Amino acid sequence: MENLFTDEYFMRIALNEAATAFERDEIPVGAIIVTNNKIIAKAHNLTETLTDVTAHAEMQAITSAANYLGGKYLQDCTLYVTLEPCVMCGGALYWSQISKVVYGASDPKRGFKAKIGELHPKTEIVSGVLEDECGLIMKEFFQRKR
């Protein structure tokens, strides 16, 4: 039997979060956190709605997951996020010691990779999952803005 709970399966749920952000006129980035195939946090970018530069999808998901778990460290957790995390979110993921980070589209200009390279030594990083769809929703958003 095939495994239902693939990285693509969870990234599609993160993409739904990105779509919700899009509808709210927010830069369309979505994130979820999963442990043992259970989703324990769902979030999308809310920087405009909250007028708060720290309200990235990943930041909210980290806070929410820690709240659910009752502990600061996100052991045995995976973050799925539609866009490569920025330096701020990369720094937060470092502190969280999360087990795995999976992202869709790359962000060569603002992403953590170019600036800080790695996350925590405990963190596995996977990139390019549903990359085209994750990139397309961003492209569409910024085309409408022009």
Next chain:
Amino acid sequence: MENLFTDEYFMRIALNEAATAFERDEIPVGAIIVTNNKIIAKAHNLTETLTDVTAHAEMQAITSAANYLGGKYLQDCTLYVTLEPCVMCGGALYWSQISKVVYGASDPKRGFKAKIGELHPKTEIVSGVLEDECGLIMKEFFQRKR
């Protein structure tokens, strides 16, 4: 007449915030945000209390100041923080486009300087204000922990 509102003046208030963190058994880092000599945000590290790795003093101060101003960008604002901001907080300060960042003690291991170097081009950076006192409260905290 001498100017009352020096960097040392405001750093001392940030140090009071760090002392409050110390009393609460939190790593003693304090931060305030000032605009036109008016304090619009005060915060101290709350990562243990909130079981949230994102609850650094600077992050809370940024959110709080933006809330006060009703806008995301911290123009004409100065952050005073007792310890060199980490990568996460450096990334958040970048997004905020804050005008000035003043910190006390350096943090060669976890600070933003070694990892990301600069903040936003609009941001002036001043270091070493009340450096000894800001460093001492950290040293005292970790000595008690041993």
